[in-house]
Amino acid sequence: MRWLAIFLMLASPAMAVDLTVPGGIVLRSEETSAGQIRxxxxxxxxxxxxxxxSGAIERTVIRVPSAARTTVQLLSGLRETLSAEGFEEVFSCADAGCGGFDFRFQLDILGEPDMHVDLGDFLYVLLRHPDDDASPHTVALLASRSRAAGFVHVTQISQAGAVEPDLPATAEVTPGPDTPASTIPSLVETGHAVLSGLDFGSGSADLGDGAYPELEDLAAWLDENPTARIVLVGHTDSVGSLEANTALSRQRAASVARFLTDVLGANGGQIQSSGAGFLAPIASNLTDEGRARNRRVEVVLLSLGE
Known part of the structure; x- marks a missing residue:
């Protein structure tokens, strides 16, 4: 088998670093001269x-056409190279130890189908250079695997083009309730999307009668992508106990799953459901508007398959 080496050139007057992933193929790379990223x-x-x-941002996805290497092995060479150039690891975590899907979906990374992330098998490493003028001065690495390949996402932040942050760290990246047509593109691009327009009775887990265009679109998309796997995650506001809200959110997600399979004919083998209760708010629970936004069901893309 022919092995390729991908060199990501990180050049500055002060230093130049070659990040090498043996056998890697660059699937996608995007650059922003001045932006913000979580x-x-x-x-x-x-x-x-x-x-x-904030600053100049470069994001790159590398695919390694073999799943033999663990996530630790996928990043070992990059970590050694950056360490030799003076970078210091400030944080690292793996899958559930990072905080589960909530951690994964606060990462501003390039999405599926280029960057595949298995929620049960990923490694995240954040490194910074002690010299703020280094280019880059911050590098975030993410590795994961599918059944047939390894995936590495490299994020580089440089001072060039830096701007003052004008977005809060908690900015929601999923589409709003007025943009239902963006559900599927958002699901594929960012890995998750809010299913707007769902009608549950007050305190009820039953999905009301009526038409749900977003669910129809989702069922059609699942039919067109039979290897895709999703999980529906219910969320609530903070009124009531954690136990009660977790149970209610799980039941509402299951109700949406049943609607997809029983009414719209989706393949149940592609769908899981779960509930997070009030543990993943997207707005303040101190206002009626915020509580209304937090009462939602999200669809999370687990895999597009190989």
Missing amino acids: LPDNVWTPDRPANVA
């Missing part, structure tokens, strides 16, 4: 927003 530097918790970095 770079978590701690385990996800509901009351701890992700760190937001």
Whole structure:
């Protein structure tokens, strides 16, 4: 088998670093001269927003056509190279230890089908250079695997083009309730989307009668992508106990799953359901508007298959 080496050139007057992934193939690369991006530097918790970095941003996805290497092995060479150039690891975590899907979906990474992330098998590493003028001065690495391949996502932040943050760390990246047509593109691009327009009775887990265009679109998309796997996650506001809200959110997600399979004919083998209760708010629970936004069901893309 022919092995390729991908060199990501990180050049500055002060230093030049070659990041090499043996056998890797660059699937996608995007650059922004001045922007903002979330770079978590701690385990996800509901009351701890992700760190937001500003500057010139470069994001690259590399695919390794073999799943033989673990996530630790996929990143070992990059970590050694960066360490030799003076970078210091400020945070690292693996899959559930990071905070589960909530941690994964606060990462501003390039999405499926290029960057595949298995929620049960990924490794995240954040590194910073002690010299703020280094280019880059911050690098975030993410590795995961599918059944047939390994995936590495490299995010580089440089001072060039830096701007003052004008977005809060808790900015929601999923589409709003007025943009139902964006559900499927958002699901594929960012890995998750809010299913708007769902009608549950007050305190009820039953999905009301009526037409649900977003669910129809989702069922059609699943039919067109038979290897795709999703999980429906219910969320609530903070009124009531955690136990009661977790149960209600799980039941509502299951109700949506049943609608997809029983009414719209979706393949149940592609769909899982779960509930997070009030542990993953997207707005303040101190206002009626915020509580209404937090009462939702999200669809999370687990895999597009190989």
